[in-house]
Amino acid sequence: MTSPTATHFAPRPGLGRTWERGALWLFRVATYFIVLCGAFVFGQIFWRGAPTVFTAHAPFVNVAFFTEAPESLHVFAYQGEKMELGDRAFNAFKAAHADAGAIKDDSYVYSAGGIFPCIVGTMLLVAGSMGIALFLGVSSAIYLNEYARDSAFVRFIRLAILNLAGVPSIVFGLFGFGMFVIFFGWNVSLLAGWFTLAFMVLPVVITASEESLKAVPKGFREGSLALGATKWQTIRKNVLPYALPGILTSSILGIARVAGETAPIMFTAAYVVRDKLPWEGLEKWTDFFFQGVMALPYHIYVVSSKIPQNEYTARVQYGTAFVFLLIVALIASTSIVLRSRLRNRYKW
């Protein structure tokens, strides 16, 4: 015989518990599925990119892949041995061997050498667009949050900015092409790429900055104004410093995402191939801003869809993707380190 209390707390018959368990499993499986997909993608890139990036012997990193420009790969048989050489090595080989004139080689474009110009180009694009986006974005967030009085017009601007975030990247690419490349006459150039990418991250930067500014207590502003500070002094000394960690973190993460986009730069800033590095052969220093660059995402696009595919292209594709992931991870972790540093300085 059961005691009355036990009966009182006994489970009621019905579907309730089944639903409970079902819901739990649904959410659990969905989560595991995502993790699995992510693990598969990263694993694939790591697994297939690692042989290109790392080597079996010291210094264990394929330095050439990081420091050289892409070259064509020449594959040929010489004295019964299969040779795989990049452009320069192949030319040196031909010069060194008198009988090399008769060699018949197969050449595979971009399958040898490294991706140094792409790394440089992407770094430049990221740095420049971040500078522009931070300046424009933080300025307009300050205007919207600190100066503008709440009006229909300001609400409209906010709405427009939010909508900007939903615009597909290819549209930004075309916008940049029409605006900066054609209308401003900047041609395919760093500057055009910077502005196009900057416009793309602007919604993120503005929204993040507004959030961060809002999080600064009103008391800091009033306290400062009551001491005879002007509005701008108050913002500069007693609002912006505390908002900065949030602004930087979100903006850098936004940039890291946008840096991976191909569409916005393919009409505005990216070259398929460029033999000079950005700082080489400039006639005037201003030419620096008006040159196109190679970039990692565009390079991946080119080597995986614009050139004939063969057994040799995969290593460049995966190697580049691997390096690219590393760089993006680096940028993201910079932002996290930065945040914790700044956070510790200004806490309230």
Added chain:
Amino acid sequence: MSAATLSPMERLPAPPPSSPSLAVAPVAAMSAPAADLPPSRPIIDIDHVDFFYGQSQALHDVSLRLDEKKVTAFIGPSGCGKSTLLRCLNRMNDLIDGARVAKGSIRIRGIDIHAPAVDVIELRKRVGMVFQKSNPFPKSIYENITYGLRLQGVKDKGRLDAVVEKSLRGAALWDEVKDRLHASGLGLSGGQQQRLCIARAIAVEPDIILMDEPCSALDPISTSKVEELIHELKKEFTIVIVTHNMQQAARCSDQTAFFYLGRLIEFAATRTIFMNPSNPQTEAYVSGRFG
């Protein structure tokens, strides 16, 4: 506003004690001096002020004359407009959309603070404020106190050091924090934080200090410290304090203004308000029967 008109407050001489101030004389007849107080120099002259937040009127025809180097308490039930009036005095209400003084004028040392020639920045340097919720900046104690001076371009380390010590001593905080001037102001206790805010306000050497319920978040011991402080401060500053604490008003103010529903009901010496109020509403409020 052009640079030439920037700082009338600063250049303004205090009216000579022998003759009543010329600027104040014409309006003196219309405003209400504290009844039964020996005449003293009025520093703030609030003259028939109507104040609006958008469409809703928060102050109705308020007239008050506050004397220099005296403590004036504003009392009254919640929502009666004490803070609103206080924030009018350093034009803190300018920050609020649609808030405006619709009628009347506020003069400080005879100067209409809403006159176009008055720079609100200069006004606020002369009229400091301590807030209900203590708001030390997330900076070091030292930086908190030198904030106002640095804004004015003072860089001389010696002078800043001297001001920090003087202000902290003035706010009865020096002994407690002298060994950690460079630690964050947020590491202090609630009462210490409020005194830090007072020290920060007196560091810029204003004429007037406005305090909006400065003790409402403090324990009794911190409160009595701040009250002692107010007693000391009135030697140098004119103080206006908003409080809900009747004992506090009775203890530390010289004159008291009682507000109700946006109107000034009675303004007199604190003793009179508490012992012998002329208005029955005042009597009811100070004796705790409503509010």
